[in-house]
Amino acid sequence: MRKINVFDTTLRDGEQSAGVNLNQEEKLEIARQLERLGVDIMEVVFQPSKGDFQSVQQIARTIKDCSITGLARAVQSDIDTAWEALKDSAEPRLHVFIASSPIHMKYKLNMTPDQVVEKAVQSVKLAASKFPQVQFSAEDASRAELPFLARLVEEAIQAGATVINLPDTVGFTTPYEIGNMFAYMKQNVPSIEKVILSTHNHNDLGMAVANSLAAIQNGAGQVECTINGIGERAGNAALEEIAVALNIRKDHYNADTGLTLKEIKRTSSLVSKLANMPVPGNKAVVGANAFAHESGIHQDGMLKNKETYEIITPELVGVNESSMVLGKHSGRHAFKEKLTELGFAGDSVQFQQIFDAFKDLCDKKKEVTEDDLFALMTETMTDA
Numbered sequence: 001m002r003k004i005n006v007f008d009t010t011l012r013d014g015e016q017s018a019g020v021n022l023n024q025e026e027k028l029e030i031a032r033q034l035e036r037l038g039v040d041i042m043e044v045v046f047q048p049s050k051g052d053f054q055s056v057q058q059i060a061r062t063i064k065d066c067s068i069t070g071l072a073r074a075v076q077s078d079i080d081t082a083w084e085a086l087k088d089s090a091e092p093r094l095h096v097f098i099a100s101s102p103i104h105m106k107y108k109l110n111m112t113p114d115q116v117v118e119k120a121v122q123s124v125k126l127a128a129s130k131f132p133q134v135q136f137s138a139e140d141a142s143r144a145e146l147p148f149l150a151r152l153v154e155e156a157i158q159a160g161a162t163v164i165n166l167p168d169t170v171g172f173t174t175p176y177e178i179g180n181m182f183a184y185m186k187q188n189v190p191s192i193e194k195v196i197l198s199t200h201n202h203n204d205l206g207m208a209v210a211n212s213l214a215a216i217q218n219g220a221g222q223v224e225c226t227i228n229g230i231g232e233r234a235g236n237a238a239l240e241e242i243a244v245a246l247n248i249r250k251d252h253y254n255a256d257t258g259l260t261l262k263e264i265k266r267t268s269s270l271v272s273k274l275a276n277m278p279v280p281g282n283k284a285v286v287g288a289n290a291f292a293h294e295s296g297i298h299q300d301g302m303l304k305n306k307e308t309y310e311i312i313t314p315e316l317v318g319v320n321e322s323s324m325v326l327g328k329h330s331g332r333h334a335f336k337e338k339l340t341e342l343g344f345a346g347d348s349v350q351f352q353q354i355f356d357a358f359k360d361l362c363d364k365k366k367e368v369t370e371d372d373l374f375a376l377m378t379e380t381m382t383d384a
C-alpha cells in the first residue's frame, strides 16, 4: 500500500476564499485539529501581515507532529520572511512557486521561459540554504508546455527541491490529462525519482478531487487539499473526499493517507464554523444528508442490511449514525420502526390510519417532526 502524504492548505489557500478571514486564535484552533486529524504538512500562510506573522510563529512553536510550511514567491524577501516565521517549527519547509504556463509567463510575469528557469533555480537554492525541506511549485503547470515543464522541474530538483508540485491552478485540467502530465514527468525528468511529486487542484470545473486521484494513480505521492474544499474561487480539492475515496477504494488505488478518519466530521464542522462557510447538505462525506435516507426503497434496504445503500459507514468519519428521514418518499417499513421507537403499540388498522394521515401531512409540510408523529398517534388512539 503506498502512503500518500497529505498537505493541508486550509489555512493558506483555504483562507484565500472570498470573505474568509481567520484570526490568530482561530488559526491555532484549526491547526491543532489538523494535527489531531494527522495531516503530514500544514501550509499556514502566504505573504504574512504583522498579525499573520505572529500567528504563524505561534503555530510553528505549538504544532509538533506535522511539518509547517508557508508559501513564498520566488523572491528573496518572501523567503527571508518565511524563514523568520517558520524557523522554530519541528520541520521547517518552504513552498516556493513561479508561473510556468505561456499565458502567465507573458502577461503576469513579463518574463521569458529562460528567465523563469533562472529565477526558479536562484530561489530554490536560497530556500535550500535555510530550510531542510523545499517544495517547488510550477504554477499553472496544467497549462504549461510539457517539454518546458520537464526542464523547469529538472532544474529545480538540481537546485535542491525535495518536493515538486504541479498545480492545476485554474481548475482547467481533466483526470486523463493530469494523469498524462504526471506520467510525462516520470519519463522525461532525469532526477524525478529523487523527489516526491505533489498534486494541487482547483475545482472550477468540479473535477478537483477526481484530478487529485488521477494524479495519485500516476505517481503523485503527496496531495494538497483543504477541509470542505474551501479555497480560491470554486475552491480546492476537498481533503475529506480524497482521504475517504482512497480508504473505501483501497482495492482500486492501493494507496492510503494514514489520517485519523474519525476526526473528519469534527474538523469539517470547526472549519465551517470559523470560516463562516456552511457545508452544503448534499456535500460528499460531511454534508448533513451524506448519511440520511428518505425514500421507502432505500430505507427498507437499510433496515435489512446497511451495505445496500451505504458505502461509507458514518462512524468511519466521526458521524454517530445514519438517519432515516420521514418524508413523502418514505415507506411503511421505516415508518413502523419510527412509531415503535416512539412507543406505538396499536394494531394494524390503527397503524394504517396513522400512516395515511402521515402521507397527507407530508403533502402539506416540508418536514414532519417527532412532535407531528406524536400528535398523529394521539389523535388516532383517542378516536379509537
Ligand code: KIV
Residues within 6 Å of the ligand: 013, 071, 097, 137, 139, 140, 165, 167, 168, 169, 170, 200, 202
Ligand atoms: O493554485 C496554485 O497554483 C497555488 C500554488 C501557488 C501552489 O495555490
Ligand code: ZN
Residues within 6 Å of the ligand: 013, 167, 169, 200, 202, 232
Ligand atoms: Zn491553489
